[in-house]
């Protein structure tokens with residue numbers, strides 16, 4: 001997030017899209033409700049009805065896959081009606097002319113036709129957003145999990161820049177991270193192209209710092225992303241694969257492909273706290289520890305680095321995950337893996353990472369610190385871009401809608417969206433072992449509109465087969481107004497009905513390498 | 528009396544919820560050395576005394592009987608338990624052989640958005656520094 | 670007297686542990702102190718960081734730990750302990766209370782009618798607030814407006830169960846909020862108003878007005894106001910006040926045997 005969670009309560013307008021916040025980030029939903037009670041206007045762009053839509057000033061239901069169209073249409077209204085923040089655009093941004101020209105094609109009429117939102121509603125939403133003093137954009141996977149996810153995000157950033165909603169309290173472009181430490185894993189370099197703090201592996205200066213700290217040359221060619229790793233396993237190029245604490249056999253798209261890939265490697269190591277679907281395929285399974293058993297830090301979605309603390313010992317022969325890595329490194333013959341505590345590792349991260357360099361366990365305390373925190377007397381950064389952007393001026397990107405992205409295939413008339421439900425989490429490895437959570441939502445289902453259900457002769461709780469070009473799945477039908485005719489939704493947490501089997505992983509977003517989990521052609525048959 | 532009765536203890540340990548990216552503050556309740564529950568952390572900058580249902584029940588999976596307590600070696604779900612040191616040696620040997628015979632880029636590492644920063648950092652250090660490959664990623668895209 | 674002095678005195682009298690607060694890393698956390706740890710006991714009871722100490726005492730006893738416990742208790746905490754004692758959930762013979770009176774500021778924030786325990790060891794007594802402005806404000810709404818107000822509040826519920834989980838006097842093994850016949854599972858918001866009315870009815874004869882439920886509600890629903898009104902009604906009809914003393918019997922517990930709490934209703 002460019003801004004902080006608490007600031008949401010004081011926004012005048014919140015534009016929420018692709019996030020079922022009440023179910024995925026309930027405590028953040030609480031801040032949004034707080035803002036609404038204080039008079040903020042909530043604009044929700046979402047194909048589905050969600051809990052927060054009953055508190056929204058407007059609920060605008062775009063057709064899946066058409067986000068760029070409505071975002072561009074809002075900007076066109078804002079420019080045409082001269083509602084933009086001229087001063088901000090002139091002094092803090094670049095590329096406005098190009099943006100403005102590129103929006104010519106996004107007349108309200110054309111936009112309305114493509115995205116399915118009334119032209120008058122688009123106009124009203126644009127005015128409300130532009131006229132707010134403090135408008136905050138909040139989004140989640142509904143925006144990013146598309147082959148064009150990166151472009152969706154750029155379009156939202158354009159909207160914030162155009163209206164000067166950046167670099168001030170209660171504004172900004174705010175992605176909500178799904179998992180507890182996605183932000184941190186990225187921050188500390190668990191990515192193929194960057195070292196800690198997003199320092200590029202092919203940047204000689206940045207890499208040089210690490211090389212002198214480690215006393216060894218590091219590879220400068222960016223590595224493979226997870227989906228590319230899976231492909232390389234199948235091609236026989238990856239022979240040794242070490243997976244820590246992830247269960248791609250549930251969470252990755254195109255599960256058949258993942259299983260083939262994992263089975264193809266010569267040596268698969270899985271380190272986890274349960275014998276997951278992925279661990280079952282391993283040659284060696286190492287017993288790791290869970291969060292209650294260790295010291296360390298997580299970084300939340302608002303960049304707050306926070307300490308977790310050990311409460312109990314791990315069971316049996318299970319070890320702290322960082323100790324396992326060190327033991328393997330040492331057995332492999334590598335130096336520089338001698339640590340006596342998680343704190344020592346953190347100090348090394350702080351030394352090598354400019355945005356973390358002012359942090360220490362003592363300073364993090366129980367309140368945490370938000371990066372960037374470049375020095376020991378720096379209080380941390382509540383919101384980004386107050387005075388400028390990393391590159392100086394904010395650059396508008398021209399983002400065009402590609403009609404291909406909304407195309408369905410013959411025999412697959414439905415748009416399938418996959419996602420989460422509130423009472424389960426990710427692959428279900430943890431949450432399905434919780435009695436209270438399992439009680440709430442014990443099994444997978446497919447949401448289908450009453451109209452489609454009637455047409456296909458399907459009743460609530462009937463077993464149905466969902467078929468995509470990639471695979472098929474049998475689940476119970478949940479007939480609900482939450483989805484519109486032509487659209488269906490399946491949660492992905494359930495290993496006996498893994499929705500991701502339906503998703504293809506061959507078409508990826510060129511930048512983020514994300515595949516489309518929110519737009520998959522499908523059909524439904526009675527089982 | 529009390530000082531000898533080691534199990535006569537109740538304490539709370541400040542920590543962060545392991546589920547979503549909100550990062551709510553919580554206290555783990557530990558009675559007699561066992562986790563018995565969760566309390567929301569008052570005065571936390573994000574959640575100040577609130578949690579969602581997932582947070583409130585975050586302790587429930589910790590003591591699940593399914594927890595892995597031994598290293599396993601095997602294939603196709605047919606596993607046998609081995610000592611920890613033996614398992615570590617097996618992994619290190621396989622890694623060394625792969626690097627020697629096929630080069631560092633024939634190895635790949637998948638870190639975790641559920642593990643700590645420290646652990647993810649070390650995984651990256653293992654890949655880049657020990658093995659010499661940038662083939663490291665995690666499931667962030669989900 | 671200070672909390673530490675009183676704790677020392679209790680240890681001298683043979684108490685095995687004292688449940689109080691520990692200041693660590695900028696927060697105050699509940700902790701059961703042993704004799705040797707007495708110097709680490711937080712000198713005050715932090716106003717903005719309140720925890721359900723009575724509920725914790727219940728859980729400590731429930732876990733089978735054997736020993737005598739001293740506990741730092743404000744007015745509401747003592748009321749909760751009394752209520753739990755009445756329901757057979759805790760054994761008063763094993764309990765010694767370190768009574769702490771709340772400040773005027775705290776009492777006003779809580780609109781608490783009795784912001785002190787029966788015996789005050791620490792702090793000085795502020796008489797308390799007899800009329801809740803928040804309750805009066807809701808009462809002053811017209812019927813339709815009031816209904817709409819509560820329905821909108823209930824509709825914002827995120828089903829975190831925090832109101833129940835943090836409540837010091839909620840302990841039923843079989844919670845009606847989890848009964849599939851009453852509240853459908855898996856939906857956010859939970860069926861309303863039934864979810865909230867079920868809880869309000871349950872609390873009408875039990876709520877000791879600590880306000881912890883409202884403080885832990887991520888949706889900011891004014892639960893305390895609701896339960897204050899519910900207990901007010903019970904007081905008017907039956908002259909009964911939960912947690913006031915050990916002898917009064919709950920009027921709602923005597924309506925029929927269905928309403929009697931099952932004996933030994935301990936959580937698993």
Ligand code: SF4
Nearest residue numbers: 544546547551579582
């Ligand atoms: S308590 Fe709920 S909202 Fe808070 S971090 Fe945990 S899962 Fe997220």
Ligand code: SF4
Nearest residue numbers: 836876877879880882
């Ligand atoms: S105020 Fe809320 S938490 Fe306290 S006793 Fe009443 S219902 Fe329970």
Ligand code: SF4
Nearest residue numbers: 826827829830832886
């Ligand atoms: S604490 Fe609030 S949001 Fe949570 S279940 Fe209770 S009323 Fe609903």
